[in-house]
Amino acid sequence: xxxxxxxxxxxxAAVTPEHLLxxxxxxxxxxxxxxxxxxGPALTVALLLPITFRLTPENALIMFAGIYYGGMYGGSTxxxxxxxxxxxxxxxxTLEGNxxxxxxxxxxxxxxxxLGSFVAATIGTVxxxxxxxxxxxxxxxxxxxxxxxxxxxxxxxxxxxxxRSLLKGVASLLVGITIGLIGIDSQTGQPRLTFGIDSLxxxxxxxxxxxxLFALSEAFGHLMTGTGGTTVQPLRERAVMSRSDLRRSxxxxxxxxxxxxxxxxxxAGGAEVPTFLSYATERKLSKHPEEFGHGAIEGVxxxxxxxxxxxxxxxxxxxxxxxxTSATAAVILTAFQSYGLQPGPQLFSESGPLVxxxxxSLYIGNIMLLVLNLPLAKVWAxxxxxxxYGIYAGVLVFATLGTFAAGGxxxxxxxxxxxxxxxxxxxxxxxxxxxxxxxxxxxxxxEQQLRRALTLSEGDPSILLxxxxxxxxxxxxxxxxxxxxxxxxxxxxxxSTTNHEx
Amino acid sequence: MTETPQETxxxxxxxxxAGFGAVMxxxxxxxxxxxxxxxxxxxxxxxxxxxxxxxVLLGVVGxxxxxxxxxxxxxxxxxxxxxxxxxxxxxxxxxVVAFALLLPVLGYVVTSTGLFVAAAMxxxxxxxxxxxxxxxxxxxxxxxVFDRLIGLSLPSGPWGF
Numbered sequence: 001x002x003x004x005x006x007x008x009x010x011x012x013a014a015v016t017p018e019h020l021l022x023x024x025x026x027x028x029x030x031x032x033x034x035x036x037x038x039x040g041p042a043l044t045v046a047l048l049l050p051i052t053f054r055l056t057p058e059n060a061l062i063m064f065a066g067i068y069y070g071g072m073y074g075g076s077t078x079x080x081x082x083x084x085x086x087x088x089x090x091x092x093x094t095l096e097g098n099x100x101x102x103x104x105x106x107x108x109x110x111x112x113x114x115l116g117s118f119v120a121a122t123i124g125t126v127x128x129x130x131x132x133x134x135x136x137x138x139x140x141x142x143x144x145x146x147x148x149x150x151x152x153x154x155x156x157x158x159x160x161x162x163x164r165s166l167l168k169g170v171a172s173l174l175v176g177i178t179i180g181l182i183g184i185d186s187q188t189g190q191p192r193l194t195f196g197i198d199s200l201x202x203x204x205x206x207x208x209x210x211x212x213l214f215a216l217s218e219a220f221g222h223l224m225t226g227t228g229g230t231t232v233q234p235l236r237e238r239a240v241m242s243r244s245d246l247r248r249s250x251x252x253x254x255x256x257x258x259x260x261x262x263x264x265x266x267x268a269g270g271a272e273v274p275t276f277l278s279y280a281t282e283r284k285l286s287k288h289p290e291e292f293g294h295g296a297i298e299g300v301x302x303x304x305x306x307x308x309x310x311x312x313x314x315x316x317x318x319x320x321x322x323x324x325t326s327a328t329a330a331v332i333l334t335a336f337q338s339y340g341l342q343p344g345p346q347l348f349s350e351s352g353p354l355v356x357x358x359x360x361s362l363y364i365g366n367i368m369l370l371v372l373n374l375p376l377a378k379v380w381a382x383x384x385x386x387x388x389y390g391i392y393a394g395v396l397v398f399a400t401l402g403t404f405a406a407g408g409x410x411x412x413x414x415x416x417x418x419x420x421x422x423x424x425x426x427x428x429x430x431x432x433x434x435x436x437x438x439x440x441x442x443x444x445x446x447e448q449q450l451r452r453a454l455t456l457s458e459g460d461p462s463i464l465l466x467x468x469x470x471x472x473x474x475x476x477x478x479x480x481x482x483x484x485x486x487x488x489x490x491x492x493x494x495x496s497t498t499n500h501e502x
Numbered sequence: 503m504t505e506t507p508q509e510t511x512x513x514x515x516x517x518x519x520a521g522f523g524a525v526m527x528x529x530x531x532x533x534x535x536x537x538x539x540x541x542x543x544x545x546x547x548x549x550x551x552x553x554x555x556x557x558v559l560l561g562v563v564g565x566x567x568x569x570x571x572x573x574x575x576x577x578x579x580x581x582x583x584x585x586x587x588x589x590x591x592x593x594x595x596x597x598v599v600a601f602a603l604l605l606p607v608l609g610y611v612v613t614s615t616g617l618f619v620a621a622a623m624x625x626x627x628x629x630x631x632x633x634x635x636x637x638x639x640x641x642x643x644x645x646x647v648f649d650r651l652i653g654l655s656l657p658s659g660p661w662g663f
Binding site (some may be wrong): 051052054055093167168170171174175177178181185187188190192193195219221222223224225352387388389390392393396397400401404405411412413417418421422424425426428429430447450451454455459 | 511514515516517518519520521522523525526529532534536537540547548549551552553556559563564566568570572587590591594595598599601602605614617618619621622623624625626627633636637640641644648652653654655
């Protein structure tokens with residue numbers, strides 16, 4: 001009841017023309033970057049971070065939240081019409097969605113994706129409204145040891161989940177943490193990894209790293225591989241669903257939401273896992289299992305709902321504990337910090353009106369997104385006809401604009417190029433870049449908490465296991481590590497035995 | 503069906519992954535050397551407490567990537583890479599450097615148009631003049647929105663834009 005009253009206050013603040021305008025700008029940009037392959041919400045928020053420093057925190061955060069939600073909607077359009085995920089969480093949508101589009105049912109696929117996203121994101125936002133204050137309350141009892149354990153959970157799951165192999169995920173995470181070490185140590189004033197270069201004393205700006213790893217490496221990578229021919233499936237009619245489509249879709253939406261929100265809200269998080277689970281479940285429960293692989297509408301409805309519900313879920317640990325579990329969440333955390341706000345339990349008590357305005361604007365943004373995506377689906381589909389050279393040349397223009405705004409000295413530019421080439425190497429080697437971004441942003445926070453904990457105990461590491469919560473979390477770390485090492489081995493073994501038999 | 507083609511990686515991917523492992527080994531040495539030189543402080547945990555284990559892990563994971571690449575190289579498929587790919591990446595690097603040097607001299611719109619055109623041509627744009635038109639339009643819109651509307655001051659060059 002208390003959250004409800006605060007939420008109403010938030011709505012009162014969010015429906016001012018100014019806030020509505022920024023929400024609309026955010027969801028429009030978000031849908032566009034979600035649709036465009038190679039440009040995602042994490043990169044967009046990072047690019048806009050230095051450019052929009054003149055906005056008030058409310059306006060900027062409302063816009064960033066709109067971009068975050070909008071990216072999830074837009075990603076499905078690309079998955080369905082182009083057979084390429086516009087966003088990593090819409091990977092599964094390509095499986096059935098593109099098959100539906102090829103069978104001439106693109107409109108129904110887009111409609112179930114947009115409506116499912118709306119239903120899931122709305123339920124997810126309601127859940128966020130009521131769960132977040134409870135978690136924040138609970139988290140006020142957390143001390144440095146609990147934070148260290150939580151961050152360890154996030155590190156392990158992020159490196160195991162955001163890529164195909166644990167080894168490559170850890171490699172990426174470590175490189176991110178190392179980049180985060182550069183600069184003056186905040187607790188002792190000692191310069192670390194600066195090699196006598198003055199401009200490294202302040203560390204490397206997060207914006208520059210994100211631009212280099214996401215934008216530059218993507219453009220470089222495209223130079224290497226060239227433009228493979230892609231086929232955009234035509235969208236002939238307006239996005240509508242028949243009654244039987246709707247009857248088959250709505251249970252899948254609800255089940256997808258049930259997977260998405262809780263998994264997204266865990267400190268392990270991520271939006272990819274629930275989409276896999278939802279797809280597998282729909283396939284098992286479907287009355288038309290023979291349609292799977294040939295364009296089953298449940299296979300679009302479930303995963304799309306799951307990824308939007310997870311997107312809302314990810315905001316729970318982000319806002320209440322300050323723990324980002326995806327690259328976009330990590331960049332949004334940086335946005336909070338750049339306004340002098342630290343997400344965590346105190347955020348709700350100290351900046352309550354801001355948080356509730358932000359949450360209220362998520363509801364509003366969602367309705368805007370439904371309106372933008374259903375009748376205007378054709379307009380967004382047209383974005384896919386922009387040739388690749390235009391997209392990547394445009395990305396480069398915005399990348400240099402963002403770097404210029406973030407400081408823009410010659411050294412910054414050299415760092416940008418160096419990291420861009422490093423990102424190219426990672427892309428070519430199949431090493432995911434998202435764990436590096438999470439490591440870069442979470443690493444310094446984890447170090448701070450670890451040193452705080454060890455200072456409290458005067459160097460005795462047993463403080464890290466001093467409470468029930470920490471023991472449970474460290475067990476989770478161990479289990480996640482064991483699972484990510486053994487599961488692929490088991491899968492490989494079972495496959496090789498079946499191969500021998502067959 | 504959901505299986506990604508990860509089991510037999512191509513040669514190119516394996517070599518890039520090995521290269522990244524090598525970069526990590528170099529970084530490991532740098533991080534450890536830098537951490538060792540940090541002075542002892544009175545605090546229970548000094549500035550080197552985190553860099554040291556991070557450096558060791560960098561080395562271990564980097565070495566593991568190299569070993570993994572070594573075993574995968576035997577079975578790797580050969581890969582199709584675009585001809586002159588390296589040259590085009592160098593061209594793009596040169597374009598970004600030129601952008602940085604010319605930005606204060608020629609102003610935002612002209613330099614950004616140049617960067618757009620260079621990138622578009624390197625990426626295989628069919629028409630030079632159409633790229634110029636697109637680039638000019640994009641740069642002009644960015645300048646209007648961010649310089650005039652939001653108030654981020656962009657370099658304006660001798661002609662005011």
